[in-house]
Amino acid sequence: MKKKLIACMVCLLLAGTPARPAESAALPILEIVKTVAKKVIKAIDLRIQKLQNKTIWLQNAQKQAENVLSKLKLDEISDWTRKQKELYKGYYDELAEVKSIITYYQRIKEITKKQAGLVQEYERAWNLFRQDTHFTAGEIQYMKHVYSGILGESLRNIDQIFLILDSFALKMSDLKRLEMINTAADQIDDAYDSLRLFNRQNVLLSLQRGRTEAEVNQIREFYGIP
Template sequence: MKKFLIILLLCTSAAKAQIPIVGTVVKKVIKAIDLKIQRLQNETIWLQNAQKQIENTLSKLRLNEISNWTDKQQTLYSGYYKELWQIKAFISDYRRIKELAQKQTALVGQYQRAWSLFKGDKHFTVEELLHMQQVYSGILEASLKNLDELISIATAGRTQMSDAQRLELITKADDQLDENYNDLKQFNSQNQMLSLRRASDLNELQTLKNYYDLH
């Protein structure tokens, strides 16, 4: 019996030790997501500045009032318009991708809030908390992979894929992100309901509802 208790204590200690390890992995994922979002924001600003410069140049030239163009001038100014259109198309892509990145930031925020509540809830065992972290790690890893795909779409040359293809891939990434977000919400809800079912009386039940902001 004594030997069994020692083994049980060792297993419990090992499980407790694994929680901060998994938590460290999740923190790395969160940091990686933040860095990628920052890069997207910086590249969006660069594109917007490039658009402004081209538009200012076109405004100064007052192309509509120029008459008797030579073939060379027409080619030159046509190039300006083409470049401007391409940059605007890029910015449109970046805005959608930036919105998706912000969604992923919200997903991480949902995880952080839920985890801080669950680990302070006495109704969960160490093993259950460890399982939660494993599930959360999987969701966040999928979120990070999704963001990697978005960045590859944003940085791919426009000659490598059509606008329709880019739009299709962005929409697909959006759908995947919504799926990840819904999985997270469902998992959080299941854990909250499990805790409520373990309440010993009505007073504790109400305390838990307040704790999880359930009304």
């Protein structure tokens, strides 16, 4: 559905008459998305570092327990297991939980990095389109409007990520948390795909407006198209 919507947006652009576009400033929301994404990545890195330190401690405790077990005689193992099972069970369970949380954090970090990639894709395309004389000032403004919508959705997706991070302090099932992570991943994938599709169609529009083969080749070179 979004692909059809974007295709319609580009069709509206076709109605414009080529002219030198007016200068357009970068979208105000851009810096917000960039700043928040960086903060999320930094926060996740700090949490992962703390959990990794905790993992080392738990693994050492686990190793000590296994060393004690290996030194016992066979007839002592059963008695030792009965007495120590509850003592060391906490270590084993907590280690498994910590490793699971680290996996979640890594996934969230990947999603946020894709968010940062979306911003970079936008900046690259926006800077090029603003310089392309095959678009009118009105068309550039329309692109700006579309980009604002995509970046707005991206920012709301970051809000979803903050909710996920907060969920680790709450009693939430792994299934529910995984569902939230998958939703966030799907949303950023959708926003990223929409952005790239819109960019490709705008480049195609510029190529269609090239009046000579030499001009078309210049456009291809301008956008780095092989």
